[in-house]
Structure formats: C-alpha cells, structure tokens
Amino acid sequence: MSRIDRLVGAITGHTRVAIAAMLVLTVVLGAGAGMLEQSSSLDQFQSDTPEAQSLEYIEGNFSTGPDNTTTVQLIARGDNVLDKQSMLGLLDLQQELRENETINGTLAENNSIVGIPNLVATTAIQQEKGAELQQTGTELQETATEFEQLNATVAEERAALEQRSRTLNATTRDLQTALTVLQQNPDASVEAQFEQVRSNTSVELDGEDFATFQQAAQGVRNAQNESQVQQAYRLGTQGVLADQYQQLQQRGQELQEQGERLRELGSELQTLNEEFESLNAEFENASNPTLAEQRDRLESMNESEIDDVLTLLLGESDGSGGNGDGASSFAFAFMPTDFDTGSTEAEATMLVVTQESDAGQTAETTGQSSDAITDSQLAMQSIASGENAEEYGVNDVLVFGSGIISQETTQSMTDSIAIVGPLALLFVVVALVVAYRDLIDILLGLVGIFAVLVWTFGFMGWAGIAFNQLFVAVPVLLIGLSIDYAIHVFMRHREERNEHGSESVRGSMRVALAGVGIALVWVTATTVIGFLSNLTSPVPPIQDFGIVSAFGITAALLVFGVLIPALKIEVDAFLEGRGWDRKKQAFGTGGGRFSSVLAAGSTAARRAPFAVILVALLVSAGGAYGASQVDTTFSQEDFLADDPPEWTYDLPEPFKPGEYSAKENLDYVNENFLRQDSQAQILVRGDVASADALQRLDDAQQEATESNVTVVLSNGEADVRSPLTVMRSVAASNETFNATFTAADTDSDGVPDRDVGEVYATLFEVAPDEAAGVVARTDDGEYEAARLVVSTKGSASMDDVTEEMRAIASGIGGDGLTATATGQTVLFKIISDQLLDTVVQSLIITLVATFAFLMLTYRITEGSATLGAVTLMPVALSVTWILGTMWLLDIPFNILTGMITSLTVGLGVAYSIHLSERFNQELDRTGDLWESMRRAVTGTGGALLGSAATTVGGFGVLAFAILPPLQQFGIITGLTIVYAFLASVLVLPSLLVVWYRYLGPGRSTTTGESTRATAAED
Incomplete structure (x- = not known):
C-alpha cells in the first residue's frame, strides 16, 4: 500500500477525528483574522533602492517645510x-x-x-499700511528737520544774547567808572571819558547817548546828596544803554517764544515717532x-x-x-x-x-x-x-x-469586495447547482470555501501582513481554486459510485481521494511554486501576495482533501442510513452534448495530433510577439477608480458603492495646475561648498528649466528651486547677504566663484529656513549635500520624468560629487521596472521549477520524466496566448497583472495535471490508448469544465470591481483559465498521443502497436 493510500485510508476511516482536528485548526487560525490590518499606502510597494535612500536622506536632512505636513488643493471654478x-x-x-x-x-x-x-x-493691507507709514515717516522727517533747525537757531540766539548781555554789563561798568572819574575830577573832560568808553566796547553809542551821559556827568558833579548821585549814575549808565537793554529784553522774549515752539516740536516729534513705530509694526504684521x-x-x-x-x-x-x-x-x-x-x-x-x-x-x-x-x-x-x-x-x-485619494483607494477596495464577493459566491453557487445539482454538495462546497478564507485571513493576521490593494483578489482567487478541488473530489466520487459500482460512501470516497489525491497534491505543489516565485520580486507586497496565496492554496488542499471529504462521508452516510439516495451523476459523463464537446480534443489527437500542435505553436508565436509589446505601469492613477456605473447605485446597502471623484480631479489638476506633490529632486552629495559644485548646480538648474517635463507657470517661469535660486532671492531683499553674494561673484554671472563656504554661512545667518531647504549642514558646520527641486507636470510620463532627471543628475556627478535623481515619480518608475523584472523572473522560475518538479515526480510515479514536460507544455503555450491577449486589449503589466505569468502557470498546470494523471490511471486500467483518452477527457474533462467555469466566473466578476487594476486582473485571469482549460482538453491530448507513441509505453508495447494499427484503420 502506497503512502497516499495509507493517508487516504486514515482520512476516510477516521472521519470524525479528521473533522475535529480541522475545526480546531480553523478556530486557531481564524483568531488571527481579528489582528488583520488594512493599508492603501503606495509607500509599501517601494524597495530599498539608492533612490529611495536618497529621498529618505532628503526628508531627514533638509528643511522640506514644516514637519509632518500635507497639502490639500481646492480648485474654485466659475465665470470669473x-x-x-x-x-x-x-x-x-x-x-x-x-x-x-x-x-x-x-x-x-x-x-x-x-x-x-x-x-x-x-497686498492691499500692506499697501494701505505702507502708505500710512510713508506719510507718517514724511511728517516725522519734516518735523525732525524743523526741530533740528529751530533748536540750532535757539542755541545760536541764546549764545548771542548771553554775549550781548556780558558786553552791555561791561559797558555799564565802564560808564560807571567814567562818571566816578568825572565826579572826583571836576576838570576831567566829559567827552574824553565818553570816547574812552565807546572805544572799548562793541556797543554802538551815538550823539544822543553822549548827551544823556553828559547830563548824567553834570548831575553827578552837582549832586547835593547821595540820592541825587545815585540818580545821576543810573542816568549815566542805564539811561545811556536803555535802548540796548530794551532790545536785549525783546530778543530774550523772542528766544523764550522759540523755546516754547521747540518744546512743542519735541512733543510732536515724540508723538510722530511713536506713531511711526506703531505703523511700522502694523506694516510688518500686515504680511x-x-x-x-x-x-x-x-x-x-x-x-x-x-x-x-x-x-x-x-x-x-x-x-x-x-x-x-x-x-x-x-x-x-x-x-x-x-x-x-x-x-x-x-x-x-x-x-x-x-x-x-x-x-x-x-x-x-x-x-x-x-x-x-x-x-x-x-x-x-x-x-x-x-x-x-x-x-x-x-x-x-x-x-x-492625499486624504481623499487614500479614502477613495480604501473605499474602492471595500466597495470592490462588497460587489465582487457576493457576485463571485453567487456565480459559484449557480455553477455548482449546474455541476452538482445537489443542495448538500453545494452547501459542503460553500463551507469549504468559508474555511479556506478563514485560514488565509487568519494567517495574514498572525503573520502581520496588511491587507492592501493586491489582496482584494485573494478571496476570489481562493474561491475559484477551492471550488476546483471540491469539483474534482466530488465528481470523482460520483464516478466511482455510479460507473464503477462502489456501493459504500466511504469506499467510493477512498477510491476517489486515492485517484484524484495525487493529482491534487501535484496541482497544489506546482501552484505553490508559481505563487512563491513572486518571492524573487523586489516589490514587498508582491512577495506577501505570493506567500499568502501559497498558504491559501495549501489550505484549500487540506480543507478539500480532509475536512470536506470527511464531512461528505458523514453527511451522506447519515442520510443514506435514513433512506435518502445520495448517488449522483458526475458532470460531463454519461454521453450527451457535453461529452461530445469535451471529446473534440481527443478526436483531433486521434486524427491529426501534429496539426493540432503546429496550430498551437503558430498561435503561440503570435502571442510571443504581442508579449514583447505589453507596457508596464505603476502610478497613483492606477489605483484611482472612475465613477462606478449607474446601475451600481441601485444596489441595496451595504453593496451600494460610494462616489468617486479623485481620478477626475487628479486629471484636471494635472492638466491645469501645479500639483503640490508632483516634484522630482536631485540630491547632490560631496563637497557642495565649492565654486565647481555651484557651477554644476547652475548648469543643472538651467537644464531643468528648459526641460519639457518641468512645470512652467503662466508667467513663463519654470518652477525650479536650488541653492542658487534661494541665494538670488535672498540677495534681492537682504543687503547684508547681497554684499557677501556680490563679493563672491567676481565675474557677475550670478554664480559665486570664491568663498562659497562664507556665502553659505551668511545665507544660513540671514535666511536659515530657506537655506536649510536646499543645503544640508552637519552639526560641525560642514556642508555635505545640496538638492535641486523640480516641479514636474502631472501629465508627464514616468519614463520621461525619470529619464530627464537622471540625465540632469549625470551632468552634476563626478570629481567627488554624487548626484541621484529621486522623488515620487522616479520611485514609481523603479517599481514599474521591478514589475517587469517580476514578470520575467517569476515566469522563468515558475517554468523551470515546475518543469523540474513534474519531471521528477512523474519519473518517480510513472517512470517517465518526459511526461512531466509534456504535461506542462500546454501551460507554457497558454502563457504566450494570454500575454498576446493583453497586448490586443491594451492591458499593461501593473501591480496585479504583473503576476499573471506565474499565475498562468500556477493555475493552468492544474488542468493539465488532472488530465495527464487521469490518462495514466485509465491507461493502467484499460491498456488502450483511445479508451484511456476518452475516459480521461470525458471524465476529468467534465470536472475540468466545471472548475474552469466556476474559476472563470469567480475571476470574471472582478470586471465589476471598482478598483481599476482588479478589473483588468479579473479579465486577464479569467481568460488565463479559459486558455489553460482549452490547452488541456484540445492541445494536451495530441501531446499525450505523441508522447505515448514516441516516448511512452506505446513505442514498444503490443498495446501500442495495436493502438497504432487501430488508429491507422481509422
């Protein structure tokens, strides 16, 4: 007894133990579903590339704006x-x-x-405040000028009055002395004394003054008493200078009035100065x-x-x-x-x-x-x-x-599941009704699907794998693959009970599992190989998708190989024990139209196998050409949904989708406005504080300005920012920096050619935020990096933007400088290239690994390694068919369709394996080529048709998904299943016939000769 027979015997012989063990596993794994997180971030698709590291360096070392900020653009539209x-x-x-x-x-x-x-x-407030400030400033200047002039005048006048007062006092004393001489010496000449006083003073004394002095001298000589003497003295001094003292007093009064005016001007000047300072503060705040x-x-x-x-x-x-x-x-x-x-x-x-x-x-x-x-x-x-x-x-x-984009991306995932999930289940139920025509089997199939989904999502929760855009396809994928397993097991079980006379439910299930079990194991192994080939992808979510899908298909094998057969045995045994007939006809057997259709491949193989193979190869050649023309894309737009069809809004809650506007809005912004998040950057590292580095940056800036991917504002200026644009802007508004900048630019070309470090230092002093946005400075004051920021057109292709930025960066690098083009668009281009690598690498790995696996297993089990190669050949041909179809339908490789090659092999090989395995089993039973082929094609072919129909329907409903990549993925995957099925029932029979005749048992056995003779007679 083989190992597979012992395993099958254990399952069918201890069904209740098997059911209990599987239910425990379901509960344990299902507990992880509560830990499942959801993510729609495009950042998760990035790998650790130099460009990604450069962007991370920029975000950590440059002042790219306030920390942790995002911007929203509100576009107002109207007549004006x-x-x-x-x-x-x-x-x-x-x-x-x-x-x-x-x-x-x-x-x-x-x-x-x-x-x-x-x-x-x-601006209007600044103009208003500026005008007020200017007017007040003018008044302040005029008042200050007047104050200064009057103050100078008052000072001069005060000094002149003081000098005049001293002169008059000295003259008074001289006149008094002269009168004393005249009093004491009666012979002294009055005129001589007066002339002596007049000659010693700057006071102008005239004849009238002499007359008054002469009268006073006579009074002094004739005075009879002291009172008359004093009176004569007053007349000879103050009387003589009375006019002079009166003028001095008048000038003093005028000076006092000027002092009052000066104090008024001082107070007015203080008021105006306070008003000016207040207006100046208001003007500064007006910004x-x-x-x-x-x-x-x-x-x-x-x-x-x-x-x-x-x-x-x-x-x-x-x-x-x-x-x-x-x-x-x-x-x-x-x-x-x-x-x-x-x-x-x-x-x-x-x-x-x-x-x-x-x-x-x-x-x-x-x-x-x-x-x-x-x-x-x-x-x-x-x-x-x-x-x-x-x-x-x-x-x-x-x-x-970004919030609306994130919400719509997440909403499109949720709405897609809400729509396609029920549709997929509905289609599967309808297909199972047609294939099974039995309520119990349909319910068992649905229970199995539910268990597989619980296992898979629980595994994601335990493994910490977030549910993202890719995993919307997982439920549909697992539904389709799970039901494949159910159909093959149930159809084989029915065949055993109806056609081979097995009366026992347990016995027929044991034969069915033993017969189809090895095929299911091979199918699972090859499908897992196809999924795990995605581990070679540099895109992390694709790796996760491969792991989760591989686990899911393994779960499907266990659930439909252990749990569902055990439940089927228990349920059917229970019902038959109460008189219910549980014998059902297997789909595609018993003759009729389906059998005739399914037999077309075997008929063609009997009549012209080489012609069939030649036609398949010619079609594949055309598909290979189309494959070389398929584009690759990865962008934010790929994940934005168009507004759903109107009929979806008639769906009841919770299936009714939300409204979508982000894609239309994004297109409008791309075509008409500067997108705030559409920037390419060039990181320059090395000795950036040199004249040569600045010159290269200036050349790069000019090249970026002239690039056709750079946004040009409506004033004709390209939106480019670099250390030089910041320097020139600051120099235009700051005199201190302008002096440093001008002194360092000896040839006046706008690019400093000496003392660049000093220019940077001054720039950081006067405009630290602006400087930190374009130059990275270490804690030690070393200038280690600079960056060039280019706003790119949202409508420009990733290829064009990346090519332009890399060309510009290449002109900067060298002589100790390294320049790396980065930014969101550049990173998306890298992901796009990695998707193409994923397509090629996963296809090669899947084909090689599957070829090796099948050749080895068939060598061990069937004694012929070549049968493994023959089994995989139709799948390899169908790969070219599906890629050619993508070219015809203008469907690019994106984050989901980029996995189609490995999926084609992983999913498609199941159909070939089932047919090859059944063919060999029937060959062992009958020993006749054509009878074995007929039984294999009509027996297994019916199950293949049923599984293909359910899988195609399951994936086909993805065409109703809201998320665009899912729609494309559903269409292409559905066609993949169709092609794999057609290749298995139309092309594989001819390949098996050729293999049988030239490489298999037919090349030397009597059966082979009689078969060839029979074929010749036909």
Missing part, C-alpha cells in the same frame, strides 16, 4: 473667480473651513490656507493679517482697486525672477498654467490648505493619510463641493488631497 464677489466668497469658505472642528484640528499653525484672495487682501482683517479690507475695495492689486500680483515679469514692482511669482502658483498673464479674470484659481499630519508621517511621500487628515479632507469636500459651492460665489470647488 477673480472678481470681488467670488474672492469674498472664497474667504467666507476659508472661514467655514476654520470653524469646522474636524478641519481646524488639522490646520498648520501659520498660513494654513492661502490663495489669490488672501494675497490680494494682504500675516487675520482672516477677518483680510475680508474687511477686500470688502472696502472697489473692483478697480482689486484689479490694480491683481495686476500687481499677476502682471508681466521684468525678467529678474519677479514682477517689475518686486512682487514674486509666488502668486502664479495659484493660477492655471495657461492663465493669461496680466489679466484680472480667470475661470479657475486654487486655494492651498496646509495640514499637520501624524508624527512621523508625511502623506505626500507615503501615499496614505491618517484618519484625522482623511476625515478633515472629506469634511472640506462636503463643505465646499457640489451645490454648496454656489454659496461662496463660484460654480464648483474641486477638493484634491
């Missing part, structure tokens, strides 16, 4: 979104977004929502006014004033990297790329919302957003889009962000 009403409406929309708790909790701290309305209002301040300012402006600001922001460039008034081209990033520069009208404009994502996660690079980001972006969509847009003065608002 730049008029006052529309812009006020968009500001109201922003206020509505901020007031929503779900949204507000995710908004970045500063400038979280920016668009043309904000720029217009902010970030509140939303309420923006709306108030915009509300106060008329259309003409708004148009003036729009012209300022969106006017013609002066060729210096900005507009003629110094405004940057930043505003053009919010306008369509075909916007008419200088116009004040547009049918669309963009708001950019910056959100803070979860720590350690950047949605732009991972392709998946947190629940908070997703919920907030869905809330934006609910508030802004649809009929609500009219409330904000526009026709509609398109919301595009």
Whole structure:
C-alpha cells in the first residue's frame, strides 16, 4: 500500500477525528483574522533602492517645510473667480473651513490656507499700511528737520544774547567808572571819558547817548546828596544803554517764544515717532493679517482697486525672477498654467490648505493619510463641493488631497469586495447547482470555501501582513481554486459510485481521494511554486501576495482533501442510513452534448495530433510577439477608480458603492495646475561648498528649466528651486547677504566663484529656513549635500520624468560629487521596472521549477520524466496566448497583472495535471490508448469544465470591481483559465498521443502497436 493510500485510508476511516482536528485548526487560525490590518499606502510597494535612500536622506536632512505636513488643493471654478464677489466668497469658505472642528484640528499653525484672495487682501493691507507709514515717516522727517533747525537757531540766539548781555554789563561798568572819574575830577573832560568808553566796547553809542551821559556827568558833579548821585549814575549808565537793554529784553522774549515752539516740536516729534513705530509694526504684521482683517479690507475695495492689486500680483515679469514692482511669482502658483498673464479674470484659481499630519508621517511621500487628515479632507469636500459651492460665489470647488485619494483607494477596495464577493459566491453557487445539482454538495462546497478564507485571513493576521490593494483578489482567487478541488473530489466520487459500482460512501470516497489525491497534491505543489516565485520580486507586497496565496492554496488542499471529504462521508452516510439516495451523476459523463464537446480534443489527437500542435505553436508565436509589446505601469492613477456605473447605485446597502471623484480631479489638476506633490529632486552629495559644485548646480538648474517635463507657470517661469535660486532671492531683499553674494561673484554671472563656504554661512545667518531647504549642514558646520527641486507636470510620463532627471543628475556627478535623481515619480518608475523584472523572473522560475518538479515526480510515479514536460507544455503555450491577449486589449503589466505569468502557470498546470494523471490511471486500467483518452477527457474533462467555469466566473466578476487594476486582473485571469482549460482538453491530448507513441509505453508495447494499427484503420 502506497503512502497516499495509507493517508487516504486514515482520512476516510477516521472521519470524525479528521473533522475535529480541522475545526480546531480553523478556530486557531481564524483568531488571527481579528489582528488583520488594512493599508492603501503606495509607500509599501517601494524597495530599498539608492533612490529611495536618497529621498529618505532628503526628508531627514533638509528643511522640506514644516514637519509632518500635507497639502490639500481646492480648485474654485466659475465665470470669473477673480472678481470681488467670488474672492469674498472664497474667504467666507476659508472661514467655514476654520470653524469646522474636524478641519481646524488639522490646520498648520501659520498660513494654513492661502490663495489669490488672501494675497490680494494682504497686498492691499500692506499697501494701505505702507502708505500710512510713508506719510507718517514724511511728517516725522519734516518735523525732525524743523526741530533740528529751530533748536540750532535757539542755541545760536541764546549764545548771542548771553554775549550781548556780558558786553552791555561791561559797558555799564565802564560808564560807571567814567562818571566816578568825572565826579572826583571836576576838570576831567566829559567827552574824553565818553570816547574812552565807546572805544572799548562793541556797543554802538551815538550823539544822543553822549548827551544823556553828559547830563548824567553834570548831575553827578552837582549832586547835593547821595540820592541825587545815585540818580545821576543810573542816568549815566542805564539811561545811556536803555535802548540796548530794551532790545536785549525783546530778543530774550523772542528766544523764550522759540523755546516754547521747540518744546512743542519735541512733543510732536515724540508723538510722530511713536506713531511711526506703531505703523511700522502694523506694516510688518500686515504680511500675516487675520482672516477677518483680510475680508474687511477686500470688502472696502472697489473692483478697480482689486484689479490694480491683481495686476500687481499677476502682471508681466521684468525678467529678474519677479514682477517689475518686486512682487514674486509666488502668486502664479495659484493660477492655471495657461492663465493669461496680466489679466484680472480667470475661470479657475486654487486655494492651498496646509495640514499637520501624524508624527512621523508625511502623506505626500507615503501615499496614505491618517484618519484625522482623511476625515478633515472629506469634511472640506462636503463643505465646499457640489451645490454648496454656489454659496461662496463660484460654480464648483474641486477638493484634491492625499486624504481623499487614500479614502477613495480604501473605499474602492471595500466597495470592490462588497460587489465582487457576493457576485463571485453567487456565480459559484449557480455553477455548482449546474455541476452538482445537489443542495448538500453545494452547501459542503460553500463551507469549504468559508474555511479556506478563514485560514488565509487568519494567517495574514498572525503573520502581520496588511491587507492592501493586491489582496482584494485573494478571496476570489481562493474561491475559484477551492471550488476546483471540491469539483474534482466530488465528481470523482460520483464516478466511482455510479460507473464503477462502489456501493459504500466511504469506499467510493477512498477510491476517489486515492485517484484524484495525487493529482491534487501535484496541482497544489506546482501552484505553490508559481505563487512563491513572486518571492524573487523586489516589490514587498508582491512577495506577501505570493506567500499568502501559497498558504491559501495549501489550505484549500487540506480543507478539500480532509475536512470536506470527511464531512461528505458523514453527511451522506447519515442520510443514506435514513433512506435518502445520495448517488449522483458526475458532470460531463454519461454521453450527451457535453461529452461530445469535451471529446473534440481527443478526436483531433486521434486524427491529426501534429496539426493540432503546429496550430498551437503558430498561435503561440503570435502571442510571443504581442508579449514583447505589453507596457508596464505603476502610478497613483492606477489605483484611482472612475465613477462606478449607474446601475451600481441601485444596489441595496451595504453593496451600494460610494462616489468617486479623485481620478477626475487628479486629471484636471494635472492638466491645469501645479500639483503640490508632483516634484522630482536631485540630491547632490560631496563637497557642495565649492565654486565647481555651484557651477554644476547652475548648469543643472538651467537644464531643468528648459526641460519639457518641468512645470512652467503662466508667467513663463519654470518652477525650479536650488541653492542658487534661494541665494538670488535672498540677495534681492537682504543687503547684508547681497554684499557677501556680490563679493563672491567676481565675474557677475550670478554664480559665486570664491568663498562659497562664507556665502553659505551668511545665507544660513540671514535666511536659515530657506537655506536649510536646499543645503544640508552637519552639526560641525560642514556642508555635505545640496538638492535641486523640480516641479514636474502631472501629465508627464514616468519614463520621461525619470529619464530627464537622471540625465540632469549625470551632468552634476563626478570629481567627488554624487548626484541621484529621486522623488515620487522616479520611485514609481523603479517599481514599474521591478514589475517587469517580476514578470520575467517569476515566469522563468515558475517554468523551470515546475518543469523540474513534474519531471521528477512523474519519473518517480510513472517512470517517465518526459511526461512531466509534456504535461506542462500546454501551460507554457497558454502563457504566450494570454500575454498576446493583453497586448490586443491594451492591458499593461501593473501591480496585479504583473503576476499573471506565474499565475498562468500556477493555475493552468492544474488542468493539465488532472488530465495527464487521469490518462495514466485509465491507461493502467484499460491498456488502450483511445479508451484511456476518452475516459480521461470525458471524465476529468467534465470536472475540468466545471472548475474552469466556476474559476472563470469567480475571476470574471472582478470586471465589476471598482478598483481599476482588479478589473483588468479579473479579465486577464479569467481568460488565463479559459486558455489553460482549452490547452488541456484540445492541445494536451495530441501531446499525450505523441508522447505515448514516441516516448511512452506505446513505442514498444503490443498495446501500442495495436493502438497504432487501430488508429491507422481509422
């Protein structure tokens, strides 16, 4: 007794033990399903490539913006979104977004929502504050000038008065001395004394003054008492200088008035200075006014004033990297790329919302957003889009962000399962009704399918394998393969009971399992080889898919080889013990139309086997040519669904799908706007603080600017950022850096050619954030890397973008510098190339491994290794057929269809194995070639047709999936099964005949000779 016979005997002889053991395994494995996680991130498809490492380095060493942020693009469309009403409406929309708790909790701290309305209002506020500041500054300057002039005048006048006062006092003393001389010396000459005083003073003394002095001298000489003397002295001094003292007093009063004016000017100057400082602070804050301040300012402006600001922001460039008034081209990033520069009208404009994502996660690079980001972006969509847009003065608002993309990708997975899962089960049930025509067998088949799914998803949970886009196909795949096993076991069981006279349920099942069991083991082994060949793929999810699928098909073998047969024995025995007849006709046997159709292959093999083989080879040659023309693709668009057909919205809950707009919105953004997440980067490492490195970066920047994949804003400027663009921008607004930059640029070509390290150091001092965005500096102050950021067209192909960026990078590298092109598009291109490698490698590995396995096993079991090669030959031919069909249907290799070659071999070989195995069993029984072929084709062929129908139907329902790759995968896999079935029942019989005659027992046995004679007579 062989091992397979002993194993089958143990199963059929101890059915209750087998059932209990399998149920325990089902419970244990099924517990892992609760740990199963779901992921729609495209980041999981990346492998550890130099480009991926470079992007990781950039994110860790450059300031790429606020940490852990993502952006949402809101595209407002209308007749003219730049008029006052529309812009006020968009500001109201922003206020509505901020007031929503779900949204507000995710908004970045500063400038979280920016668009043309904000720029217009902010610019108008800055202009207003700037005009006030300028007026106050002028008044302050004028007042300060007046103050300084008056202060100087008062100082001079005070000094002159003091000097005049001293002179008058000295003259007074001289006059007094002269009067004393005249009093004491009656002979002294009055005139001589007066002339002496006048000659010693700068005071102008005239004849009237002499007359007064003469009178005073006479009074001094004639005075009778002291009082008369004092009176004469007063007349001779103060009386003489009375006019002078009066003028001095008058000038003193004038000086006092000037002092009062000076104090008034000082107070006015202090007030103006305080007002200037306040206005200056307001002007600085005007670059970030509140939303309420923006709306108030915009509300106060008329259309003409708004148009003036729009012209300022969106006017013609002066060729210096900005507009003629110094405004940057930043505003053009919010306008369509075909916007008419200088116009004040547009049918669309963009708001950019910056959100803070979860720590350690950047949605732009991972392709998946947190629940908070997703919920907030869905809330934006609910508030802004649809009929609500009219409330904000526009026709509609398109919301595009990573959260919505992530949600729609996940939703398409869920909706696809909700639609295709029941459809697949329904189709399987219908197919089983046709094949089985028995409720008990149908229910047993469904129980087996459920158990296989529980095992598989439980395994994923225990193994920590997340459910992603690929695994939507797993339930359908396992349903189709599981039911194959059930049909083969049940049909063989029925044959044994009806055609071979086995009365015992247990006995017929034992014969059936022994007969078909070895084929099922070989089928499982070869299918597992096909799935596990995906382990050679560099794409991690494809490796996981191979592992999970291999486990699932192994689970199917155990469930339908142990659990279901044991249940079948117990149920049928129980029912027959109560008088129920459980004998059923096997599908495809007993003659009739199906038998005739299935016999076509054996008939052709009997009449013209070489002709059949030649036709198959010619068709395969055409398929091989088509295979060389199939494209490979991997992009975000591949996973975005179109809006589902209208009939799906008539489905009841929970089968009714959601609405999908991300793909249409993505196409619109790609065609009309700068995509915030569409950037290519070139990382340059080495001695970047050298003149040679800067020159290479400048050359690369120029090359990127002229590239046809680079986004050109509507003002004609390419959106490219590098250390040099940052330097030039900072130099235009900062005098300190401009001096350093100019001094280092000795030939005035805009590229520093000396002291580059000093230029970097100054740049980091005056503009640290801008510098850190393009230059990486170590803690020791060494400049070790720089980067070039290029905004690429969303509509540009991955091939073009990658080729351009790599060409630009190649021009930078060398002489100690390394340059690597990276970015999302470049990484997607690498994944696309890896998919093609997966197609080729998995096909080669699967074919080689399966050939080796079948040749070895058939050598051991049948004594002929060549039978293994013959068995696989139809499957190898069907591979070319399916690849040629992909070319005809314009279906590319993507993340799912890229596995079709290994799947074709893994799934298709089952049909050939079953037929070859049955043919050899019948050959042992009858010893006649044609009788063995007839029995194999009509017996096993019926089971093959049933399993093919259920598998094709199961995969075919994927055409109704929401996820586009699933639709293509379902169509191609369904055709794969069709081709494998046709190859097994039409081509394999001819190959078996040729093998039998030339390599098998027919080449020397009597049976072979009689067979050939019979064939000749026919």
